[in-house]
């Protein structure tokens with residue numbers, strides 16, 4: 001009887017394949033095998049068979065507050081820090097970076113140095129743990145919810161970032177599925193597990209408590225080459241305006257070509273998603289495009305989606321700088337932003353974004 005009951009349960013539960021990768025904290029010799037075509041599962045899993053001195057694979061999580069004055073990002077990386085253009089190497093190729101923009105414009109920053117990185121892939125989702133850091137994440141196989149857990153007693157740092165997805169996953173040129181390209185531009189991959197989420201931040205930063213809700217996001221990028229040797233300018237962002245969730249991407253690769261990807265969903269249903277039909281341009285101050293070498297930060301971005309339902313136009317105003325670390329041969333700025341717009345000749349909305357600009361002046 002019990003046996004039959006168990007059998008019944010076993011048949012009801014979907015069988016989800018689980019795979020565990022253990023990534024050592026030192027780069028490996030030889031060529032990395034890099035995935036650029038989707039397998040039909042494991043959207044958020046590792047994309048390199050091994051990490052060498054010039055390849056990288058990262059997982060990115062952010063939440064920006066509705067009132068634009070707070071933002072938190074966790075970046076978990078496998079790869080030498082030098083592969084991303086940081087002017088330092090960390091003695092481990094498994095590390096994490098937490099940045100938190102606080103309402104008074106103070107930016108909290110912490111770098112976590114890890115031992116072995118363990119990534120468990122189940123369905124399309126992943127869970128990761130960088131040994132010894134106190135930082136980990138867990139995701140569901142269907143990508144519906146992720147939680148980042150932080151517990152570093154030595155720093156008085158603990159808490160969570162939670163994401164409840166409200167928009168389906170996608171690749172640069174398509175929705176999630178097998179046999180899709182994952183290459184955003186030559187040598188760089190992208191999989192966007194959670195384009196928009198109800199995000200909740202609840203963190204204790206060494207005695208200061210920061211908590212807010214807002215628009216959340218999770219994706220991963222990886223590279224077959226060092227990031228600075230692949231791209232000269234990279235605009236990316238995500239946000240929510242009224243019922244619309246959007247993600248934009250515009251890069252100039254070292255071949256001089258422009259690569260774009262745009263995603264727009266309304267109330268969780270995709271309106272437009274792919275690597276055409278989107279225009280992203282800097283606005284007002286320093287709005288020259290393509291940006292000149294050493295050009296300063298623009299005031300914001302003008303974004304137009306051409307969709308089968310008409311033209312969707314938004315303007316993003318940079319509100320606060322959320323992170324601006326030094327890079328060897330370029331720059332990095334992440335902002336919170338105020339976004340206004342909607343479909344042309346329809347109701348216009350305002351909302352919140354998290355967005356970034358990465359220029360590399362010397363492509364080494």
Ligand SMILES: *[C@@H]1O[C@H](CO)[C@@H](O)[C@H](O)[C@H]1NC(C)=O
Nearest residue numbers: 030031032033052053054224
């Ligand atoms: C790392 O792997 C990439 C991709 O296969 C390859 O092009 C590169 O030469 C490798 N780098 C090193 C230092 O072996």
Ligand SMILES: *[C@@H]1O[C@H](CO)[C@@H](O)[C@H](O)[C@H]1NC(C)=O
Nearest residue numbers: 066067068338339340350351
């Ligand atoms: C965003 O911009 C709009 C239009 O300028 C303005 O009405 C709104 O107050 C701004 N929102 C925030 C949070 O600054």
Ligand SMILES: *[C@@H]1O[C@H](CO)[C@@H](O)[C@H](O)[C@H]1NC(C)=O
Nearest residue numbers: 102103104105106107208209
């Ligand atoms: C900003 O707020 C944080 C947290 O409350 C505090 O630690 C910091 O000293 C404040 N900074 C300034 C410049 O007021």
Ligand SMILES: *[C@@H]1O[C@H](CO)[C@@H](O)[C@H](O)[C@H]1NC(C)=O
Nearest residue numbers: 242243244266267268269347
């Ligand atoms: C979006 O969905 C919510 C709840 O599911 C609903 O109340 C709202 O009317 C929808 N908005 C639009 C613009 O479809």
